[in-house]
Amino acid sequence: xxxxxxxxxxxxxxxxxxxxxxxxxxxxxxxxxxxxxxxxxxxxxxxxxxxxxxxxxxxxxxxxxxxxxxxxxxxxxxxxxxxxxxxxxxxxxxxxxxxxxxxxxxxxxxxxxxxxxxxxxxxxxxxxxxxxxxxxxxxxxxxxxxxxxxxxxxxxxxxxxxxxxxxxxxxxxxxxxxxxxxxxxxxxxxxxxxxxxxxxxxxxxxxxxxxxxxxxxxxxxxxxxxxxxxxxxxxxxxxxxxxxxxxxxxxxxxxxxxxxxxxxxxxxxxxxxxxxxxxxxxxxxxxxxxxxxxxxxxxxxxxxxxxxxxxxxxxxxxxxxxxxxxxxxxxxxxxxxxxxxxxxxxxxxxxxxxxxxxxxxxxxxxxxxxxxxxxxxxxxxxxxxxxxxxxxxxxxxxxxxxxxxxxxxxxxxxxxxxxxxxxxxxxxxxxxxxxxxxxxxxxxxxxxxxxxxxxxxxxxxxxxxxx
Numbered sequence: 242x243x244x245x246x247x248x249x250x251x252x253x254x255x256x257x258x259x260x261x262x263x264x265x266x267x268x269x270x271x272x273x274x275x276x277x278x279x280x281x282x283x284x285x286x287x288x289x290x291x292x293x294x295x296x297x298x299x300x301x302x303x304x305x306x307x308x309x310x311x312x313x314x315x316x317x318x319x320x321x322x323x324x325x326x327x328x329x330x331x332x333x334x335x336x337x338x339x340x341x342x343x344x345x346x347x348x349x350x351x352x353x354x355x356x357x358x359x360x361x362x363x364x365x366x367x368x369x370x371x372x373x374x375x376x377x378x379x380x381x382x383x384x385x386x387x388x389x390x391x392x393x394x395x396x397x398x399x400x401x402x403x404x405x406x407x408x409x410x411x412x413x414x415x416x417x418x419x420x421x422x423x424x425x426x427x428x429x430x431x432x433x434x435x436x437x438x439x440x441x442x443x444x445x446x447x448x449x450x451x452x453x454x455x456x457x458x459x460x461x462x463x464x465x466x467x468x469x470x471x472x473x474x475x476x477x478x479x480x481x482x483x484x485x486x487x488x489x490x491x492x493x494x495x496x497x498x499x500x501x502x503x504x505x506x507x508x509x510x511x512x513x514x515x516x517x518x519x520x521x522x523x524x525x526x527x528x529x530x531x532x533x534x535x536x537x538x539x540x541x542x543x544x545x546x547x548x549x550x551x552x553x554x555x556x557x558x559x560x561x562x563x564x565x566x567x568x569x570x571x572x573x574x575x576x577x578x579x580x581x582x583x584x585x586x587x588x589x590x591x592x593x594x595x596x597x598x599x600x601x602x603x604x605x606x607x608x609x610x611x612x613x614x615x616x617x618x619x620x621x622x623x624x625x626x627x628x629x630x631x632x633x634x635x636x637x638x639x640x641x642x643x644x645x646x647x648x649x650x651x652x653x654x655x656x657x658x659x660x661x662x663x664x665x666x667x668x669x670x671x672x673x674x675x676x677x678x679x680x681x682x683x684x685x686x687x688x689x690x691x692x693x694x695x696x697x698x699x700x701x702x703x704x705x706x707x708x
Contacts, residue, residue: 252700253696256696256699258692259692259693262690262692263693265686265689266689269502269689270506273502275499276499276500277503280500282500285496285500285653286651286652288492288493289496296492296493297362298319298321299487299491299493300319300480300481300491301359301360301478301489301490301491302359302488302672302675303478303481303486304481304482304672305482305483305484305674305678306318306483306484308674309481314355314356315354315356316354316355316480316481317356317357317481319476319479320476320477320479321475321476322348322350323472323474323475324346324473325474331346331348331349332345332346333345333347334346335470340465340467341464341465342374342463342467343463344462344463344464344471345460346460346473347457347460348457348458348459348473348475350457350477351454351455351456352453352456354451354479355451357449357451358477358479359404360432360476361403361404361431361432361435361475361477362402362403362404362475362476363378363458363473363475363476364399364400364474364475364476365395365398365471365472365473365474366398367397367399367472368469368470369397369464369469370466370469371466373395373396373464374462374463374464374469375395375462376392376462376471377391377460377462378391378392378458378459379460379461380456380459381456381459382435383453383454388435390403390406390409391406395471403435404430410428413429413431414429414434417443421440421443424444425443427446429446429449433449436456437450438450438451438452439452458475485498486675488658488661488662488665494658494678497654498658498678498682501657501658501682504639504652505639505640505655505682509636509639509686509690512573512631512632513629513631513634514628516572516573516579516581516631517624517628517631519573519577520578520579520581520582520585521585521620521621521624522617523538523578524583524584524589525586525589525617525620526538526612527539527589528585528616529589529593529616535586538582539583542578542579542580542582545577545579548575550576553575554575555642558571558642559647564651565639565648565652568639572635585624588620588623589616592619592620593616595619598611598615598616626695626697626701626702627694630690630694630698632690632694633686633690633691636683636686636690637683640656640683643659644656644663645660655683658678663676
């Protein structure tokens with residue numbers, strides 16, 4: 242047995258396709274183990290289903306950070322400044338005297354990127370008893386210019402979406418137009434007007450350049466009450482984020498990319514191995530017992546062969562929103578009596594006539610022992626190639642069901658990413674990373690098992706070996 246195993250691995254390692262396939266599978270398995278340990282499934286589902294409010298500090302539809310290595314124009318990353326943290330560029334002072342509290346908050350940052358931010362938001366939290374603080378927000382550019390953004394009374398939790406303030410956009414456009422004595426004809430966003438160099442290029446859409454340097458957001462406030470508190474968090478949203486980017490809900494796509502790996506591998510491998518073993522066992526029983534058992538099994542198999550597998554699976558998934566593991570059981574149940582049963586039956590009809598099977602029958606071995614210990618082991622090596630090759634089929638099946646909206650409604654998978662991407666027009670918006678990353682993972686998984694499967698086919702079927 243040991244010599245046979247050594248011979249098998251020696252032949253397997255002779256083929257470069259097998260080495261490449263095994264290397265990719267090893268990487269995928271390692272990634273799966275890391276994912277399960279570093280990010281438990283329940284936590285991943287909770288993060289993925291948390292909604293946009295949980296991910297408010299992330300940019301929307303941001304590309305992966307590594308794209309900056311291939312671009313001449315450096316895209317901005319997200320900058321977060323928070324008075325509740327211990328950050329060096331944050332200053333906060335609240336002075337209370339004679340039932341009056343004066344507030345001063347300064348949030349400074351160095352902007353060194355070549356493109357404009359995607360959004361700017363300010364989150365405020367105030368604590369008071371009866372006198373809500375009134376604040377004025379100032380924006381100071383690197384050239385020293387000071388712009389008043391807004392004055393208002395702060396409620397206990399207040400969100401100021403600076404980049405979505407239409408009145409601010411109008412005021413900034415008028416201010417810039419007066420400085421240049423020319424009118425900005427296009428709808429320039431607030432992010433551009435706050436970060437652009439104020440020269441003739443700002444008049445042409447797409448030609449404005451970023452004013453790099455030290456920016457500062459200043460909050461001056463007053464409240465007619467002692468002992469109040471005010472915290473501020475400024476988020477300058479970038480256009481790149483993390484190693485996988487974000488989607489339309491600001492979610493980190495890395496969560497679904499990572500968890501899509503163990504889900505795809507487990508679904509594909511369990512489905513492939515289970516179906517192959519079940520069909521082989523049914524084929525062995527049919528070939529060994531013959532008679533009424535054989536006729537019944539063959540009729541059931543023929544019925545399942547003419548039933549449309551995918552439409553039935555889609556119909557079941559539409560009516561019952563299964564989780565991924567119940568869906569796996571449904572797939573196994575629908576394919577247990579597939580065409581493979583007839584193929585295995587034909588093999589076992591030949592094997593049962595072999596002398597060693599006749600000898601086992603002669604010394605009184607039972608039917609169960611003969612099927613399990615004498616028939617099935619003879620066929621196992623020949624089904625390994627098809628078993629490995631079919632893993633890719635079931636990986637794609639799970640992704641296809643998710644793309645159709647029929648997969649597990651909770652699990653973060655590659656198919657779910659692709660479905661969200663197409664639903665939100667990722668390709669039309671130029672967000673190719675959103676589709677390409679899960680697609681590459683699907684292709685790599687399928688390619689690895691295909692390369693290994695074809696190599697095994699050559700080893701176990703000598704007629705396919707290259708001359």
